[in-house]
Each structure stands twice: as structure tokens, then as C-alpha cells.
Amino acid sequence: MSEASVQLYNKIVSVVGDGQLTPANITGIIIAMMQMVEDPTFGLSGIEKKDLVVEVINRYIDSEIKEAHAQAVLKILTQSTIPPLIDSLVGLSRGDIVIKGKKCIKRLLCC
16 A cells, blocks of 8 residues: 555544444545645646545445445445546546536526
8 A cells, every 4th residue: 555545544544533424424524635635745647636536435434435336325325426426526626527507597597
């Protein structure tokens, strides 16, 4: 396990605390982890950062989530949703993706 991997794993443990990693809180944890790997001392490319975050989340699920159904749900979420979520978060951060509030609200409220 690399030093970066250990640091990220410890980040998950500190953010989750005595609670559980759940579909409801995984996005916040992913954001915290992505902010951490942005540190230049990690020396990772964008793809390496994403792969590291996904790898560490999977390791956490394997070792800390004991209930089989919860583990399966989180694994599916991690494999299918987390990588594109990370790409979207990076795009938002860079300004490649712009969310126009007024248009979104009009679409949501228009019946």
C-alpha cells in the first residue's frame, strides 16, 4: 500500500468516524478525498488520482462494511457511479461544466 493510499484511507476513517459509509454520504467523502489528492506532493496525474480514490473506497468497503447487502450496494455504486461523478466534479472545478441556475430552476418548475 502506497503512502498516498494510506493517507486517503485514514481520511475516510476520520470523515466517517463512528458512522458508516453510505450511499447518502459517499459523495461528501469523495469530495474530501479528491481535495486531498489535489495536493502536488502526491505527484499523480488526473487518472491516477481518480483510480486511487476508487481503489481506496473499495478497500474501505471490503474491510469496514460488514453487512453483505450494504457492501454490495456500495460496490455497485463505486463501480458505476463514482468514476463519472469524479469526472463531473473535476469538470465543475475547472469550469468545463457550467450549471446555469435559472435554466435549471425553470426546467424543474415547468410542468
